[in-house]
Amino acid sequence: MSNEDVILSLQGLSKNYGSKNVLNGIDLTVYRGQIIGYIGPNGAGKSTTIKIILGLEGDYSGKVEIFGETLTEDNYHYKRKIGYVPEIAELYDNLTAREYLTFIGELYGMDLQAADEKAWKLMRVFGLEAVYNSRIASFSKGMRQKVLIISSLLHNPDLLFLDEPLSGLDANSVMVFKEILAILAAEGKTVFYSSHIMDVVEKISNRIILINDGKIVADGSFQELKAQNTEGSLEQIFNQLTGFNEYKTIAEEFVSIVQEE
Numbered sequence: 001m002s003n004e005d006v007i008l009s010l011q012g013l014s015k016n017y018g019s020k021n022v023l024n025g026i027d028l029t030v031y032r033g034q035i036i037g038y039i040g041p042n043g044a045g046k047s048t049t050i051k052i053i054l055g056l057e058g059d060y061s062g063k064v065e066i067f068g069e070t071l072t073e074d075n076y077h078y079k080r081k082i083g084y085v086p087e088i089a090e091l092y093d094n095l096t097a098r099e100y101l102t103f104i105g106e107l108y109g110m111d112l113q114a115a116d117e118k119a120w121k122l123m124r125v126f127g128l129e130a131v132y133n134s135r136i137a138s139f140s141k142g143m144r145q146k147v148l149i150i151s152s153l154l155h156n157p158d159l160l161f162l163d164e165p166l167s168g169l170d171a172n173s174v175m176v177f178k179e180i181l182a183i184l185a186a187e188g189k190t191v192f193y194s195s196h197i198m199d200v201v202e203k204i205s206n207r208i209i210l211i212n213d214g215k216i217v218a219d220g221s222f223q224e225l226k227a228q229n230t231e232g233s234l235e236q237i238f239n240q241l242t243g244f245n246e247y248k249t250i251a252e253e254f255v256s257i258v259q260e261e
């Protein structure tokens, strides 16, 4: 791939919280059209990486380049080309879906009417047109997640960050969303997908990055990772590479404590 196809580059990215070293020299070049499955154990630093790239977390060392420009505090124009589904979302409960989505659309520089029309159409495709003018407080978990997904894509971003995006979605919606991602990537959009649902990551990503102890411990397509490891599924490869083989002992200990008289 040529340099023009580099969408994102992390060079020696490190981050401490106090004395805790969370990221420890992440080197990663992401190319246009890739769906990156960014995985790792709880607390490995996945959300921290995403927040640094989004400019939500500072005080790191190393270099971040996005769309060919170095990330600095006063360079925020790139944000218009980015979409983000956070792991924990602050949806404004008192707003209606319409108010929320048009607000987000305007933040991304869209014209109010254009944002309104597009948001309504996307809500309709997700079967939510009847609640477009209802308050988000009355929405189920899956409905909220769909609003979040729409808000991340309303402005047609080139690079999409998804942190556990399927949370609360039913099986039909998951199928639709996986297909949306595949079509977007085929259109040249780039997706950075962080999740613990290994069978989905295995299927949708064309490149999987596994981080552990603040470092990249695996980088390749699922087929490549499979060829390099003795284990078969991504879940098993994950457990093998993160040195986890104690699940039975932990489960037994947990249940025996639950059953203590």
Ligand SMILES: Nc1ncnc2c1ncn2[C@@H]1O[C@H](COP(=O)(O)OP(=O)(O)OP(=O)(O)O)[C@@H](O)[C@H]1O
Residues within 6 Å of the ligand: 017, 022, 040, 041, 042, 043, 044, 045, 046, 047, 048, 049, 087
């Ligand atoms: N604002 C903060 N202040 C102090 N420590 C933090 C802060 N944010 C994150 N951490 C710590 O950094 C580490 C990495 O957190 P992060 O949320 O990036 O992990 P993650 O890989 O996304 O985990 P999970 O899979 O559980 O969502 C954790 O140990 C967490 O406690």
